[in-house]
Amino acid sequence: LSLEERLASYVVEGTKEGLLPDLEEALGRYTALEVINGPLMAGMEEVGRLFNNNELIVAEVLQSAEVMKASVAYLEPFMEKNESSVKGRIMLATVKGDVHDIGKNLVEIILSNNGYDIVNLGIKVPPERIIEAFREQKADAIGLSGLLVKSAQQMVSTAQDLRNAGIDVPIMVGGAALTRKFTKTRIRPEYNGLVVYAKDAMDGLDLANKLMD
């Protein structure tokens, strides 16, 4: 197998044997983010496909997630950093009912490497917790992540709850089940402030930079 195929296969197989030397080798050819967005994400796509076809069980997907997390942790120190002054504070949460956090945590790494102070509220975060945290710590924007189809709907009700709590800072949403159209037609009308859709973590950084300008 080529290096790229091996990297994808660690994720698919859920094994870490040989992973670190291959990640090290990959850093000689690619940036850390390219390794994540390329072969590792390709592996995750394949995991999603196999899971969808009932060829993998949840326990196996969990092992794949472990490999992805270990890879991101290894690559994190090699990611580009932009040591500017703090541009703003962003609160991040995976919405109520959803445990997927690899994407959200990648968004955290990229934003914090680029001058943002991040308050990461974790997974399955109900709107009340976001509101409480916002009141205690303030933030310039709130980022919501969700991968399940029902999470898209959860974002609509979270936006309503935030609005009802008088919050109007920009909201950034992202995750596999969402689209720009859903964001615009379903979430935005329920909120008193800007709602923007980020297709990936780098897009999230670009949007955050625009929002904070």
Ligand code: B1M
């Ligand atoms: Co789950 N899962 N999962 N899963 N899982 C999906 C999402 C699914 C599409 C797989 C499938 O069937 N093909 C499917 C959803 C179906 C649906 O609703 N339409 C699914 C399902 C069904 C489930 C369970 C219900 C399975 C079960 O228990 N029967 C269950 C749900 C539990 C729950 O949430 N209540 C479940 C559980 C799990 C694990 C725990 C095993 C594990 C998660 C581990 C973890 O996150 N700690 C897991 C995994 C790993 C996946 C897949 C395979 C991979 C997700 C991932 O980490 N991708 C996924 C299939 C897939 O996506 N191909 C799947 C890598 C990550 C870097 O990408 O998170 O998309 P992603 O983030 C991207 C962008 O979306 C964006 O930036 C990132 C890239 O730069 N982004 C943002 C994300 N959030 C953002 C926020 C932003 C900006 C950008 O601003 C705030």
